[in-house]
Amino acid sequence: QVQLQESGPGLVKPSETLSLTCTVSGGSIISGSYYWNWIRQRPGKGLEWIGYVYSGGSSNYNPSLKSRVAISLDTSANQFSLNLNAVTAADTAVYYCARATAALYYFDYWGQGTLITVSS
Amino acid sequence: EIVMTQSPATLSVSPGERATLSCRASQSVSGHLAWYQQIPGQAPRLLIYGASTRATGISGRFSGTGSGTEFTLSISNLQSEDLAVYYCLQYSNWPPGTFGQGTKLEIK
Numbered sequence A: 001q002v003q004l005q006e007s008g009p010g011l012v013k014p015s016e017t018l019s020l021t022c023t024v025s026g027g028s029i030i031s032g033s034y035y036w037n038w039i040r041q042r043p044g045k046g047l048e049w050i051g052y053v054y055s056g057g058s059s060n061y062n063p064s065l066k067s068r069v070a071i072s073l074d075t076s077a078n079q080f081s082l083n084l085n086a087v088t089a090a091d092t093a094v095y096y097c098a099r100a101t102a103a104l105y106y107f108d109y110w111g112q113g114t115l116i117t118v119s120s
Numbered sequence B: 001e002i003v004m005t006q007s008p009a010t011l012s013v014s015p016g017e018r019a020t021l022s023c024r025a026s027q028s029v030s031g032h033l034a035w036y037q038q039i040p041g042q043a044p045r046l047l048i049y050g051a052s053t054r055a056t057g058i059s060g061r062f063s064g065t066g067s068g069t070e071f072t073l074s075i076s077n078l079q080s081e082d083l084a085v086y087y088c089l090q091y092s093n094w095p096p097g098t099f100g101q102g103t104k105l106e107i108k
Helices: none
Strands: A003-007 A018-025 A034-041 A047-054 A059-061 A069-074 A079-084 A093-101 A107-110 A114-118 B004-007 B010-013 B019-025 B033-038 B045-049 B062-067 B070-075 B084-090 B103-107
Touching: A003 A093, A003 A107, A018 A034, A018 A093, A018 A114, A034 A069, A047 A069, A047 A079, A047 A093, A059 A069, A079 A093, A107 B045, B004 B084, B010 B019, B019 B033, B019 B084, B019 B103, B033 B062, B045 B062, B070 B084
Parallel strands: B010 B103
Antiparallel strands: A003 A018, A018 A079, A034 A047, A034 A093, A047 A059, A069 A079, A093 A107, A093 A114, B004 B019, B019 B070, B033 B045, B033 B084, B062 B070, B084 B103
Protein backbone atom coordinates (compact mmCIF):
# COMPACT_ATOMS: atom_id res chain seq x y z
CA GLN A 1 0.00 0.00 0.00
CA VAL A 2 1.51 3.29 -1.12
CA GLN A 3 1.47 6.10 1.42
CA LEU A 4 2.43 9.74 0.96
CA GLN A 5 3.28 12.21 3.73
CA GLU A 6 3.90 15.92 3.34
CA SER A 7 6.25 17.89 5.58
CA GLY A 8 7.01 21.57 5.67
CA PRO A 9 7.43 24.72 7.77
CA GLY A 10 3.81 25.72 8.35
CA LEU A 11 4.58 29.44 8.14
CA VAL A 12 6.45 31.28 5.39
CA LYS A 13 7.15 35.01 5.12
CA PRO A 14 6.03 37.00 2.07
CA SER A 15 8.59 37.11 -0.76
CA GLU A 16 10.40 34.02 0.59
CA THR A 17 10.49 30.48 -0.83
CA LEU A 18 8.03 27.80 0.24
CA SER A 19 9.70 24.38 0.41
CA LEU A 20 7.74 21.16 0.96
CA THR A 21 8.72 17.51 0.89
CA CYS A 22 6.59 14.46 0.21
CA THR A 23 7.90 11.15 1.58
CA VAL A 24 6.67 8.07 -0.26
CA SER A 25 6.48 4.67 1.43
CA GLY A 26 5.35 1.32 0.10
CA GLY A 27 7.18 1.64 -3.19
CA SER A 28 10.09 3.33 -4.96
CA ILE A 29 9.41 6.67 -6.61
CA ILE A 30 11.62 5.73 -9.57
CA SER A 31 10.23 2.26 -10.26
CA GLY A 32 7.24 2.04 -12.54
CA SER A 33 5.74 4.92 -14.51
CA TYR A 34 4.30 7.43 -12.10
CA TYR A 35 3.70 11.15 -11.94
CA TRP A 36 4.34 12.66 -8.51
CA ASN A 37 2.17 15.73 -8.11
CA TRP A 38 1.57 18.73 -5.93
CA ILE A 39 -1.98 20.06 -5.60
CA ARG A 40 -3.19 22.89 -3.39
CA GLN A 41 -6.45 24.06 -1.90
CA ARG A 42 -6.81 27.67 -0.85
CA PRO A 43 -9.06 28.26 2.21
CA GLY A 44 -12.66 27.49 1.34
CA LYS A 45 -11.79 26.92 -2.31
CA GLY A 46 -11.40 24.06 -4.78
CA LEU A 47 -8.39 22.03 -5.90
CA GLU A 48 -5.59 23.47 -8.04
CA TRP A 49 -2.93 21.33 -9.73
CA ILE A 50 0.55 22.83 -9.25
CA GLY A 51 2.73 20.42 -11.20
CA TYR A 52 4.44 17.05 -11.31
CA VAL A 53 7.77 15.33 -11.53
CA TYR A 54 7.81 12.07 -13.47
CA SER A 55 9.56 8.99 -12.09
CA GLY A 56 12.08 9.46 -14.90
CA GLY A 57 12.86 12.99 -13.68
CA SER A 58 11.03 15.29 -16.13
CA SER A 59 8.60 17.87 -14.80
CA ASN A 60 5.62 19.93 -15.88
CA TYR A 61 3.91 22.86 -14.20
CA ASN A 62 0.66 24.77 -14.14
CA PRO A 63 1.21 27.74 -16.52
CA SER A 64 -0.16 30.12 -13.89
CA LEU A 65 2.66 29.16 -11.49
CA LYS A 66 5.37 28.07 -13.91
CA SER A 67 7.64 31.07 -13.37
CA ARG A 68 7.82 30.45 -9.59
CA VAL A 69 7.71 26.67 -9.13
CA ALA A 70 10.13 23.76 -9.24
CA ILE A 71 9.44 20.12 -8.39
CA SER A 72 12.23 17.56 -8.07
CA LEU A 73 13.00 13.99 -7.01
CA ASP A 74 15.30 12.92 -4.15
CA THR A 75 15.74 9.27 -5.02
CA SER A 76 18.03 8.50 -2.08
CA ALA A 77 15.29 9.50 0.38
CA ASN A 78 12.36 8.30 -1.75
CA GLN A 79 10.95 11.82 -1.65
CA PHE A 80 9.93 14.57 -4.00
CA SER A 81 9.93 18.25 -3.26
CA LEU A 82 8.14 21.47 -4.12
CA ASN A 83 9.79 24.88 -4.19
CA LEU A 84 7.57 27.91 -4.76
CA ASN A 85 9.37 31.23 -4.66
CA ALA A 86 8.28 34.83 -4.12
CA VAL A 87 5.22 33.76 -2.14
CA THR A 88 2.37 36.07 -1.22
CA ALA A 89 -0.71 35.72 0.96
CA ALA A 90 -2.47 34.24 -2.08
CA ASP A 91 -0.25 31.16 -1.73
CA THR A 92 -1.75 30.36 1.69
CA ALA A 93 -3.31 26.93 1.23
CA VAL A 94 -3.34 23.28 2.18
CA TYR A 95 -0.75 21.60 -0.01
CA TYR A 96 -1.24 17.96 -1.00
CA CYS A 97 1.10 15.54 -2.69
CA ALA A 98 -0.53 12.90 -4.86
CA ARG A 99 0.37 10.11 -7.30
CA ALA A 100 -0.92 9.53 -10.81
CA THR A 101 -0.11 6.50 -12.91
CA ALA A 102 1.10 6.97 -16.48
CA ALA A 103 -1.62 6.32 -19.08
CA LEU A 104 -4.29 6.58 -16.37
CA TYR A 105 -3.59 10.09 -15.04
CA TYR A 106 -6.14 10.34 -12.27
CA PHE A 107 -4.73 10.92 -8.76
CA ASP A 108 -5.05 7.61 -6.90
CA TYR A 109 -3.02 8.16 -3.72
CA TRP A 110 -2.89 11.38 -1.71
CA GLY A 111 -1.05 12.65 1.33
CA GLN A 112 -3.09 14.04 4.21
CA GLY A 113 -2.11 17.62 3.34
CA THR A 114 -0.18 20.33 5.13
CA LEU A 115 -1.36 23.89 5.79
CA ILE A 116 1.04 26.60 4.69
CA THR A 117 0.35 30.14 5.85
CA VAL A 118 2.13 33.07 4.23
CA SER A 119 2.39 35.89 6.72
CA SER A 120 4.95 38.21 8.21
CA GLU B 1 -8.15 24.32 -20.87
CA ILE B 2 -11.19 22.12 -20.28
CA VAL B 3 -13.58 23.69 -17.77
CA MET B 4 -15.54 21.39 -15.47
CA THR B 5 -18.82 22.67 -14.05
CA GLN B 6 -20.54 20.88 -11.18
CA SER B 7 -24.14 21.25 -10.09
CA PRO B 8 -25.71 21.92 -7.76
CA ALA B 9 -23.27 23.81 -5.57
CA THR B 10 -25.02 22.46 -2.48
CA LEU B 11 -27.31 19.46 -2.20
CA SER B 12 -29.35 18.54 0.87
CA VAL B 13 -30.65 14.97 1.04
CA SER B 14 -32.33 12.94 3.78
CA PRO B 15 -30.72 9.79 5.19
CA GLY B 16 -31.67 6.70 3.25
CA GLU B 17 -32.47 8.64 0.06
CA ARG B 18 -30.45 8.95 -3.17
CA ALA B 19 -28.18 11.87 -4.02
CA THR B 20 -27.47 12.74 -7.66
CA LEU B 21 -24.55 15.03 -8.48
CA SER B 22 -23.70 16.35 -11.94
CA CYS B 23 -20.51 17.32 -13.71
CA ARG B 24 -20.32 18.88 -17.17
CA ALA B 25 -17.22 19.33 -19.32
CA SER B 26 -16.71 22.25 -21.71
CA GLN B 27 -15.61 19.74 -24.37
CA SER B 28 -15.62 15.98 -24.63
CA VAL B 29 -13.38 14.11 -22.19
CA SER B 30 -14.58 10.72 -23.41
CA GLY B 31 -14.63 8.50 -20.29
CA HIS B 32 -11.63 10.12 -18.61
CA LEU B 33 -13.51 11.34 -15.57
CA ALA B 34 -12.92 10.67 -11.89
CA TRP B 35 -14.91 11.51 -8.76
CA TYR B 36 -13.43 12.35 -5.34
CA GLN B 37 -14.93 12.66 -1.88
CA GLN B 38 -13.44 15.21 0.53
CA ILE B 39 -14.69 14.83 4.09
CA PRO B 40 -14.10 18.01 6.14
CA GLY B 41 -10.51 18.19 7.34
CA GLN B 42 -9.36 15.28 5.17
CA ALA B 43 -7.64 14.80 1.85
CA PRO B 44 -9.69 13.92 -1.23
CA ARG B 45 -10.37 10.22 -1.66
CA LEU B 46 -10.76 8.57 -5.06
CA LEU B 47 -14.25 7.12 -5.51
CA ILE B 48 -14.69 6.54 -9.24
CA TYR B 49 -12.37 6.54 -12.28
CA GLY B 50 -13.04 5.91 -15.93
CA ALA B 51 -16.43 7.57 -15.31
CA SER B 52 -17.95 4.39 -13.85
CA THR B 53 -15.33 2.13 -12.20
CA ARG B 54 -15.31 2.14 -8.43
CA ALA B 55 -11.91 2.44 -6.80
CA THR B 56 -10.69 -0.28 -4.46
CA GLY B 57 -12.67 -0.46 -1.24
CA ILE B 58 -15.42 1.94 -2.31
CA SER B 59 -18.96 1.01 -1.31
CA GLY B 60 -21.40 -0.17 -3.97
CA ARG B 61 -23.67 2.70 -2.87
CA PHE B 62 -21.51 4.95 -5.07
CA SER B 63 -21.98 4.75 -8.83
CA GLY B 64 -20.84 6.84 -11.76
CA THR B 65 -22.32 7.20 -15.24
CA GLY B 66 -21.78 9.29 -18.33
CA SER B 67 -19.39 9.95 -21.17
CA GLY B 68 -18.38 12.82 -23.41
CA THR B 69 -19.47 15.97 -21.59
CA GLU B 70 -22.15 14.86 -19.11
CA PHE B 71 -21.43 12.82 -15.99
CA THR B 72 -23.34 11.83 -12.88
CA LEU B 73 -22.34 10.53 -9.46
CA SER B 74 -25.12 8.76 -7.57
CA ILE B 75 -25.03 7.87 -3.89
CA SER B 76 -27.80 5.54 -2.76
CA ASN B 77 -29.07 4.92 0.77
CA LEU B 78 -27.44 8.14 1.98
CA GLN B 79 -25.68 7.92 5.33
CA SER B 80 -24.34 10.55 7.72
CA GLU B 81 -20.73 9.71 6.85
CA ASP B 82 -21.40 10.78 3.25
CA LEU B 83 -21.34 14.42 4.38
CA ALA B 84 -18.56 15.83 2.22
CA VAL B 85 -17.64 17.91 -0.80
CA TYR B 86 -17.51 15.91 -4.02
CA TYR B 87 -15.23 16.89 -6.90
CA CYS B 88 -15.03 15.67 -10.46
CA LEU B 89 -11.70 15.60 -12.32
CA GLN B 90 -11.15 15.34 -16.06
CA TYR B 91 -7.89 13.73 -17.11
CA SER B 92 -8.47 13.52 -20.84
CA ASN B 93 -6.40 16.65 -21.47
CA TRP B 94 -3.51 16.05 -19.04
CA PRO B 95 -1.56 17.83 -17.86
CA PRO B 96 -3.23 19.52 -16.28
CA GLY B 97 -6.21 17.60 -15.16
CA THR B 98 -8.90 20.05 -14.17
CA PHE B 99 -11.25 19.78 -11.22
CA GLY B 100 -14.79 20.98 -10.94
CA GLN B 101 -15.56 23.51 -8.23
CA GLY B 102 -17.24 20.88 -6.04
CA THR B 103 -20.70 19.97 -4.75
CA LYS B 104 -21.27 20.16 -1.02
CA LEU B 105 -23.51 17.33 0.14
CA GLU B 106 -25.51 18.04 3.27
CA ILE B 107 -27.54 15.53 5.23
CA LYS B 108 -31.01 16.77 6.19
